[in-house]
Amino acid sequence: MCPGSFDPITNGHLDVIERASSLFDEIVVVVGINQSKNRLFEPDERVEMIREATSYLPNVSVDTFKGLLVDFCVAHDIKAIVKGLRAVSDFDYELQMGQMNHSLAKVDTLFMPADPHYSFLSSSLVKEVATYGGDVSKLVPEAVLRRLKERVRS
Numbered sequence: 001m002c003p004g005s006f007d008p009i010t011n012g013h014l015d016v017i018e019r020a021s022s023l024f025d026e027i028v029v030v031v032g033i034n035q036s037k038n039r040l041f042e043p044d045e046r047v048e049m050i051r052e053a054t055s056y057l058p059n060v061s062v063d064t065f066k067g068l069l070v071d072f073c074v075a076h077d078i079k080a081i082v083k084g085l086r087a088v089s090d091f092d093y094e095l096q097m098g099q100m101n102h103s104l105a106k107v108d109t110l111f112m113p114a115d116p117h118y119s120f121l122s123s124s125l126v127k128e129v130a131t132y133g134g135d136v137s138k139l140v141p142e143a144v145l146r147r148l149k150e151r152v153r154s
């Protein structure tokens with residue numbers, strides 16, 4: 001499983017998903033639906049953009065979850081969570097989360113170093129740059145760029 005908020009998916013996420021899809025028979029990208037967070041795209045839109053962006057990867061599917069990630073893992077017999085690490089700052093939180101998920105349900109977390117080309121890249125920064133008219137065309141898949149332009153205009 002590759003979990004996240006994906007609001008929206010970036011080329012950094014896509015790189016991790018693509019690399020994970022060559023290591024595992026099957027990958028499910030899981031979009032967390034967390035009401036408390038301020039989001040630009042609705043869950044359905046986020047799923048649609050990920051589906052479009054990963055359509056060239058036949059062993060990748062997309063789903064959503066509410067609540068505890070490990071409950072989704074147990075219900076779908078998922079043994080491993082793959083997470084991208086951009087910098088040491090990601091590591092502290094991800095390590096805690098990985099240890100918690102293992103203690104809750106014996107689900108393991110595997111960390112994948114981000115491609116250095118994308119280590120500065122986050123969904124929130126992409127949204128900020130796009131809002132002020134900056135060029136994000138090299139940072140997000142085509143499916144996202146289109147929607148992002150429309151959303152910023154409106």
Ligand code: ADP
Pocket residue numbers: 003004005006007010011012013016082083084085086090113114115118119120121122123
């Ligand atoms: P959240 O909103 O929960 O912080 P995201 O949806 O932004 O998480 O990201 C989900 C996962 O993708 C996280 O494990 C994060 O570390 C990873 N990730 C985010 N951006 C990148 C990137 N540029 N390169 C590699 N991994 C990334």
